[in-house]
Amino acid sequence: MMDRKQRIDALANEQILPEEELIALITDATPESDEYLFEQARKAREAVYGKAVYMRGLIEFTNYCKNDCYYCGIRRSAMGAERYRLSEEQILDCCEAGYGLGFRTFVLQGGEDGYYTDERILSIVSGIKEKYPDCAVTLSIGERERDSYEAFFKAGADRYLLRHETADEAHYRTLHPPELSLTHRKQCLRDLKEIGYQVGCGFMVGSPGQKAEHLVKDLQFIHELQPHMVGIGPFVPHHDTPFAEEAQGGLELTLRLLAIIRLMEPHVLLPATTALGTIDPRGREKGILAGANVVMPNLSPQDVRKKYMLYDNKICTGDEAAECVKCLERRIASTGYELVCDRGDYR
Numbered sequence: 001m002m003d004r005k006q007r008i009d010a011l012a013n014e015q016i017l018p019e020e021e022l023i024a025l026i027t028d029a030t031p032e033s034d035e036y037l038f039e040q041a042r043k044a045r046e047a048v049y050g051k052a053v054y055m056r057g058l059i060e061f062t063n064y065c066k067n068d069c070y071y072c073g074i075r076r077s078a079m080g081a082e083r084y085r086l087s088e089e090q091i092l093d094c095c096e097a098g099y100g101l102g103f104r105t106f107v108l109q110g111g112e113d114g115y116y117t118d119e120r121i122l123s124i125v126s127g128i129k130e131k132y133p134d135c136a137v138t139l140s141i142g143e144r145e146r147d148s149y150e151a152f153f154k155a156g157a158d159r160y161l162l163r164h165e166t167a168d169e170a171h172y173r174t175l176h177p178p179e180l181s182l183t184h185r186k187q188c189l190r191d192l193k194e195i196g197y198q199v200g201c202g203f204m205v206g207s208p209g210q211k212a213e214h215l216v217k218d219l220q221f222i223h224e225l226q227p228h229m230v231g232i233g234p235f236v237p238h239h240d241t242p243f244a245e246e247a248q249g250g251l252e253l254t255l256r257l258l259a260i261i262r263l264m265e266p267h268v269l270l271p272a273t274t275a276l277g278t279i280d281p282r283g284r285e286k287g288i289l290a291g292a293n294v295v296m297p298n299l300s301p302q303d304v305r306k307k308y309m310l311y312d313n314k315i316c317t318g319d320e321a322a323e324c325v326k327c328l329e330r331r332i333a334s335t336g337y338e339l340v341c342d343r344g345d346y347r
């Protein structure tokens, strides 16, 4: 077996570690070895992206969902969720405000909501692209037919976020109802990539029942898929779900995984997520210092923000978009990195 530093050096030299070394890398750390890991991750991100941190405007346009994922606060059976949908006009208003604040990527995220037929999504995507041809549009609306993904891409959608949630079959089944499968989720990711999207997968850290072996599978799946983006954040319980009483994911483990992903896939776009900012007041800054290079402030209208509660205590649900950007700008500057106004495409 290698020692802690050898493992990190091997990873930084783009060597592929065997499973037992990856497990040790994930589980056997000290504050010193983590600091060394983060330093290597910062070097790797700076070699590709310099000091830039890209921002994506997140528009949470519907919290209706036909799915019943056990962890999610907007699952079908969460009776406490007050449901809402944004009209195309409201979405375009968010983009207009966001454009003025410097956003050049808009992320449309929502539950799997049948109201938004292919036709409606196509109209929204082409509406945004017509008005803002210099901006990227990212969709994050779950599993759909390949034909639909193709049509959205033709209409101008550039990117697609679909976290795989966990790459272990048995673990996947403990987080989702029987009608959802890891096989289908992975197939969607492969289809999206083939179609030509910049694709993002990802997983929750510390979700109930998660073992280091599962995280190794997540890393291996990422390496095999070669996504352009990887979204990871700690699991945070939501009171109105079957996982209400479960423990939240850990800060250190999340940071360590961000750094490991950065070293394994130096070119990947890696957000310091809102969930990370929720479990620690400086979580996003710490994420940036562990190799993340993207932030996704909320652009949703203020009156719906509290309704898009994927988990309890979600931050930034009371602020206006402009305040969020200013606050993030300061936070990023405090790390020595720089929030930039750019589409921030994969390099």
Ligand code: SAH
Pocket (backbone or CB within 6 Å): 071, 072, 073, 109, 110, 111, 112, 140, 141, 142, 143, 161, 162, 163, 165, 203, 204, 233, 234, 235, 236, 237, 238, 275, 310, 311
């Ligand atoms: N319906 C879309 C968007 C899902 S919400 C889709 O299926 O892709 C975006 C992400 O939030 C999910 O992929 C999940 O990883 C994360 N999420 C949901 N509930 C969470 C919780 N309780 N804690 C942390 N992250 C959560």
